[in-house]
Amino acid sequence: MNTPTERRLIDGPAGVLEVAIDRPDQPPRGLAVVAHPHPLHGGTMDNKVVQTLSRSHVLTGFEVWRFNVRGVGGSAGQWDGGVGEQDDFRAVLKAARSHRPALALPERLALAGFSFGCHLASTVATELKAAGEPLVSTVLVGPAVVNFRVDPPAGGGLIIHGSDDEVVALDAVIAWARPQVLPLLVLPGVGHFFHGHLPLLRQCVRRHLETLAE
8 A cells, every 4th residue: 555554443333343454645525434245154354356446546535544443353243144344334334434434524425345245335435325315426346246245336336246257157257247238348368366367457457546636
Protein backbone atom coordinates (compact mmCIF):
# COMPACT_ATOMS: atom_id res chain seq x y z
CA MET A 1 0.00 0.00 0.00
CA ASN A 2 1.05 3.62 -0.38
CA THR A 3 1.24 4.10 3.40
CA PRO A 4 1.77 1.52 6.15
CA THR A 5 -1.27 -0.59 6.97
CA GLU A 6 -2.83 0.28 10.32
CA ARG A 7 -4.17 -2.65 12.31
CA ARG A 8 -6.56 -2.25 15.19
CA LEU A 9 -9.35 -3.91 17.16
CA ILE A 10 -12.85 -2.47 17.15
CA ASP A 11 -16.03 -3.44 18.98
CA GLY A 12 -18.15 -5.97 17.12
CA PRO A 13 -21.44 -7.78 17.79
CA ALA A 14 -19.66 -10.94 19.00
CA GLY A 15 -16.66 -9.25 20.63
CA VAL A 16 -13.69 -7.48 19.13
CA LEU A 17 -13.10 -7.44 15.37
CA GLU A 18 -9.64 -7.21 13.85
CA VAL A 19 -9.40 -4.65 11.06
CA ALA A 20 -6.70 -3.41 8.70
CA ILE A 21 -6.86 0.13 7.31
CA ASP A 22 -5.06 1.20 4.15
CA ARG A 23 -4.94 4.84 3.07
CA PRO A 24 -3.84 6.69 -0.07
CA ASP A 25 -1.00 9.20 0.02
CA GLN A 26 -3.42 12.08 -0.53
CA PRO A 27 -6.54 12.90 1.53
CA PRO A 28 -9.01 10.11 0.69
CA ARG A 29 -11.96 10.88 -1.55
CA GLY A 30 -14.03 8.00 -0.27
CA LEU A 31 -14.39 4.99 1.97
CA ALA A 32 -14.32 1.32 0.95
CA VAL A 33 -14.99 -1.84 2.97
CA VAL A 34 -13.73 -5.19 1.66
CA ALA A 35 -14.85 -8.66 2.82
CA HIS A 36 -12.75 -11.84 2.69
CA PRO A 37 -13.55 -15.41 1.51
CA HIS A 38 -14.99 -18.28 3.56
CA PRO A 39 -13.42 -18.39 7.03
CA LEU A 40 -13.79 -22.17 7.35
CA HIS A 41 -11.66 -22.61 4.23
CA GLY A 42 -8.80 -20.36 5.26
CA GLY A 43 -10.29 -17.01 4.27
CA THR A 44 -8.83 -13.97 6.03
CA MET A 45 -8.45 -10.25 5.42
CA ASP A 46 -4.86 -10.95 4.33
CA ASN A 47 -5.95 -13.12 1.40
CA LYS A 48 -4.09 -12.03 -1.75
CA VAL A 49 -7.27 -11.28 -3.69
CA VAL A 50 -8.61 -9.19 -0.79
CA GLN A 51 -5.34 -7.29 -0.62
CA THR A 52 -5.50 -6.73 -4.38
CA LEU A 53 -9.03 -5.34 -4.06
CA SER A 54 -7.83 -3.06 -1.29
CA ARG A 55 -4.86 -1.92 -3.34
CA SER A 56 -7.08 -1.13 -6.31
CA HIS A 57 -9.32 1.08 -4.19
CA VAL A 58 -6.39 2.81 -2.47
CA LEU A 59 -4.83 3.63 -5.84
CA THR A 60 -8.06 5.38 -6.84
CA GLY A 61 -8.25 7.47 -3.68
CA PHE A 62 -10.23 5.37 -1.21
CA GLU A 63 -9.49 4.70 2.42
CA VAL A 64 -10.00 0.95 2.73
CA TRP A 65 -11.11 -1.06 5.75
CA ARG A 66 -10.76 -4.83 5.52
CA PHE A 67 -11.48 -7.09 8.45
CA ASN A 68 -11.51 -10.60 9.85
CA VAL A 69 -15.01 -11.89 10.52
CA ARG A 70 -15.79 -13.45 13.88
CA GLY A 71 -13.53 -16.33 14.85
CA VAL A 72 -10.77 -15.43 12.39
CA GLY A 73 -7.36 -14.08 13.46
CA GLY A 74 -7.81 -11.61 16.29
CA SER A 75 -11.60 -11.42 15.93
CA ALA A 76 -13.70 -12.90 18.72
CA GLY A 77 -16.64 -15.25 18.28
CA GLN A 78 -17.28 -18.21 16.03
CA TRP A 79 -18.69 -19.03 12.59
CA ASP A 80 -22.39 -18.14 12.29
CA GLY A 81 -23.24 -19.44 8.85
CA GLY A 82 -22.99 -16.03 7.21
CA VAL A 83 -25.66 -14.36 9.36
CA GLY A 84 -23.57 -12.92 12.18
CA GLU A 85 -20.84 -12.21 9.67
CA GLN A 86 -23.20 -9.73 7.99
CA ASP A 87 -23.43 -7.96 11.35
CA ASP A 88 -19.64 -7.91 11.47
CA PHE A 89 -19.56 -6.13 8.10
CA ARG A 90 -22.13 -3.60 9.31
CA ALA A 91 -20.10 -2.98 12.48
CA VAL A 92 -16.94 -2.32 10.47
CA LEU A 93 -18.77 0.07 8.17
CA LYS A 94 -20.21 1.92 11.18
CA ALA A 95 -16.79 2.14 12.84
CA ALA A 96 -15.16 3.38 9.65
CA ARG A 97 -17.75 6.10 9.28
CA SER A 98 -17.42 7.12 12.91
CA HIS A 99 -13.64 7.22 12.62
CA ARG A 100 -13.75 9.48 9.57
CA PRO A 101 -17.08 11.36 9.65
CA ALA A 102 -16.09 13.39 6.58
CA LEU A 103 -16.17 10.15 4.57
CA ALA A 104 -19.69 9.22 5.60
CA LEU A 105 -21.26 10.80 2.52
CA PRO A 106 -23.07 7.97 0.71
CA GLU A 107 -21.85 9.00 -2.75
CA ARG A 108 -18.28 8.30 -1.60
CA LEU A 109 -18.90 4.76 -0.38
CA ALA A 110 -17.67 1.57 -2.10
CA LEU A 111 -18.08 -2.05 -1.02
CA ALA A 112 -16.26 -5.13 -2.29
CA GLY A 113 -15.96 -8.82 -1.58
CA PHE A 114 -14.24 -11.98 -2.74
CA SER A 115 -16.01 -15.35 -2.89
CA PHE A 116 -18.00 -15.69 0.37
CA GLY A 117 -17.23 -12.02 0.97
CA CYS A 118 -19.52 -11.21 -1.99
CA HIS A 119 -22.44 -12.48 0.09
CA LEU A 120 -21.59 -9.98 2.84
CA ALA A 121 -20.80 -7.02 0.59
CA SER A 122 -23.82 -7.45 -1.68
CA THR A 123 -26.22 -7.91 1.23
CA VAL A 124 -25.11 -4.71 2.91
CA ALA A 125 -25.07 -2.89 -0.44
CA THR A 126 -28.70 -3.88 -1.00
CA GLU A 127 -29.61 -2.57 2.45
CA LEU A 128 -27.89 0.75 1.81
CA LYS A 129 -29.63 1.09 -1.54
CA ALA A 130 -33.01 0.41 0.08
CA ALA A 131 -32.22 3.09 2.66
CA GLY A 132 -31.59 5.61 -0.12
CA GLU A 133 -27.81 5.65 0.25
CA PRO A 134 -26.31 5.42 -3.25
CA LEU A 135 -22.99 3.70 -3.63
CA VAL A 136 -20.09 4.66 -5.83
CA SER A 137 -19.34 1.01 -6.48
CA THR A 138 -19.89 -2.61 -5.48
CA VAL A 139 -17.22 -5.00 -6.74
CA LEU A 140 -17.87 -8.75 -6.53
CA VAL A 141 -14.99 -11.09 -7.38
CA GLY A 142 -15.54 -14.85 -7.70
CA PRO A 143 -19.02 -14.63 -6.12
CA ALA A 144 -19.97 -17.78 -4.20
CA VAL A 145 -23.45 -17.98 -5.73
CA VAL A 146 -23.80 -21.73 -5.18
CA ASN A 147 -23.79 -21.80 -1.38
CA PHE A 148 -24.78 -18.24 -0.45
CA ARG A 149 -27.22 -15.57 -1.56
CA VAL A 150 -25.46 -12.93 -3.61
CA ASP A 151 -27.48 -9.85 -4.54
CA PRO A 152 -26.94 -7.86 -7.73
CA PRO A 153 -24.23 -5.24 -7.10
CA ALA A 154 -25.69 -1.87 -6.17
CA GLY A 155 -24.33 1.38 -7.56
CA GLY A 156 -21.61 1.09 -10.15
CA GLY A 157 -21.40 -2.68 -10.14
CA LEU A 158 -18.58 -4.91 -11.32
CA ILE A 159 -18.65 -8.73 -11.28
CA ILE A 160 -15.44 -10.57 -12.13
CA HIS A 161 -15.04 -14.32 -12.50
CA GLY A 162 -12.37 -16.62 -13.85
CA SER A 163 -13.20 -18.96 -16.70
CA ASP A 164 -11.33 -21.79 -14.95
CA ASP A 165 -12.70 -21.22 -11.45
CA GLU A 166 -12.35 -24.56 -9.65
CA VAL A 167 -14.41 -23.53 -6.59
CA VAL A 168 -17.42 -21.74 -8.10
CA ALA A 169 -18.05 -22.94 -11.64
CA LEU A 170 -18.44 -20.22 -14.26
CA ASP A 171 -21.65 -21.90 -15.49
CA ALA A 172 -23.20 -21.39 -12.03
CA VAL A 173 -22.34 -17.70 -12.06
CA ILE A 174 -23.73 -17.26 -15.57
CA ALA A 175 -26.94 -19.03 -14.49
CA TRP A 176 -27.18 -16.60 -11.56
CA ALA A 177 -26.46 -13.53 -13.67
CA ARG A 178 -28.62 -14.39 -16.71
CA PRO A 179 -32.15 -13.86 -15.29
CA GLN A 180 -31.02 -10.62 -13.67
CA VAL A 181 -29.34 -9.44 -16.89
CA LEU A 182 -26.13 -8.70 -14.99
CA PRO A 183 -22.96 -7.95 -16.96
CA LEU A 184 -20.13 -10.31 -16.10
CA LEU A 185 -16.42 -9.80 -16.77
CA VAL A 186 -14.89 -13.23 -17.45
CA LEU A 187 -11.10 -13.53 -17.33
CA PRO A 188 -9.87 -16.39 -19.56
CA GLY A 189 -7.64 -19.01 -17.99
CA VAL A 190 -8.07 -17.63 -14.48
CA GLY A 191 -8.88 -19.80 -11.44
CA HIS A 192 -10.71 -18.94 -8.26
CA PHE A 193 -7.69 -17.54 -6.42
CA PHE A 194 -6.27 -15.61 -9.41
CA HIS A 195 -2.86 -17.24 -9.07
CA GLY A 196 -0.53 -15.45 -11.48
CA HIS A 197 -3.29 -13.03 -12.46
CA LEU A 198 -3.52 -10.60 -9.54
CA PRO A 199 -2.05 -7.69 -11.58
CA LEU A 200 -4.82 -8.22 -14.15
CA LEU A 201 -7.45 -8.21 -11.41
CA ARG A 202 -6.03 -4.99 -9.99
CA GLN A 203 -6.04 -3.41 -13.43
CA CYS A 204 -9.69 -4.35 -14.06
CA VAL A 205 -10.92 -3.05 -10.71
CA ARG A 206 -8.87 0.12 -10.93
CA ARG A 207 -10.15 0.85 -14.42
CA HIS A 208 -13.72 0.35 -13.20
CA LEU A 209 -13.25 2.77 -10.29
CA GLU A 210 -11.49 5.37 -12.43
CA THR A 211 -14.33 5.25 -14.96
CA LEU A 212 -16.89 5.92 -12.24
CA ALA A 213 -14.87 8.93 -11.07
CA GLU A 214 -14.90 10.56 -14.53
